[in-house]
Amino acid sequence: MATLKAALFDLDGVIFDTEPQYTLFWGSQFRLYYPDRPGLEHAIKGQTLTQIYDAYFSGALEQERPIITRRLNDYERQMTFPYIEGFRELVQDLRQSGIHTAVVTSSNQDKMASVCQQHPEFTALIDAILTSEDFAHSKPHPDCYLRAMARFGVTPAESIVFEDSINGLRSGRDSGAFVVALTTSHSAADLQSLSDYQIADFGSMTAAKLNSLLPR
Numbered sequence: 001m002a003t004l005k006a007a008l009f010d011l012d013g014v015i016f017d018t019e020p021q022y023t024l025f026w027g028s029q030f031r032l033y034y035p036d037r038p039g040l041e042h043a044i045k046g047q048t049l050t051q052i053y054d055a056y057f058s059g060a061l062e063q064e065r066p067i068i069t070r071r072l073n074d075y076e077r078q079m080t081f082p083y084i085e086g087f088r089e090l091v092q093d094l095r096q097s098g099i100h101t102a103v104v105t106s107s108n109q110d111k112m113a114s115v116c117q118q119h120p121e122f123t124a125l126i127d128a129i130l131t132s133e134d135f136a137h138s139k140p141h142p143d144c145y146l147r148a149m150a151r152f153g154v155t156p157a158e159s160i161v162f163e164d165s166i167n168g169l170r171s172g173r174d175s176g177a178f179v180v181a182l183t184t185s186h187s188a189a190d191l192q193s194l195s196d197y198q199i200a201d202f203g204s205m206t207a208a209k210l211n212s213l214l215p216r
Helices: 019-033 049-056 059-077 087-096 109-118 143-152 166-175 188-194 207-213
Strands: 006-009 100-104 128-130 159-163 178-182 197-199
Touching (some): 006 087, 006 143, 019 049, 019 059, 059 109, 087 100, 087 207, 100 143, 128 143, 143 159, 143 166, 159 166, 178 188, 178 207
Parallel strands (some): 100 128, 159 178, 178 197
C-alpha cells in the first residue's frame, strides 16, 4: 500500500488567493492591446507568462514583452497574498506527520521574494520551493513535479499534487501523482476529469485524510 510521503503545492490559486488580482492586471493589459477582444484575461487563467506571450504578444507585439514584464513585476511587488483557508494548518499537520512539503510554481524567484517579504514565515512552513528557474519545461509538462519528487526521494505513488489550473492539473496527472484540484479558478465539474479529488479550500483536510485518499 502506498503511504503519503510528499505534498506538492502550486502557488497562485492553491496556497494564495491571488487569481482575482491577476485577472485585474491582465484585464488592464488586454484592454490596451486587444480592445476589441474583451474577456481575454479569463481565457489565460493558469497559463505561464511564456505561454501568454507566445499566444498574444508575438510578431509586432513582441517588442511589448519587456514593458509588460516590468509592469507585472511592479504589480506583484504591491500585491497581497492572502492564504487559502486552512493551508497553514494543513501544512503544519503534514510536517508534524513526517510528510515532505514543497511549492512547485511557474512563478520566478522575484515573485517568491515578494511573497516572502509579505510572509516572512513562509520559508519556515515549507521544506522546498521550486520556481521556474528550477526546471526545464513549464506546466503542463510534468518535469517540475518529477523534480520535486526526486528532491525528496519519493515516488509518484507516494505523492499528492495540489493544483487549480488546467495546465497545472495536466502536469500533476502526467507526473503519476494523486491530484487534488482546488476550485479557486474553475468549477469542480470543469476539473473533475483532470483530478482525483476536488476541494474548495483546505479547511477539512488533514494529513490522515490525505493519506487515506491514496489508492490502496
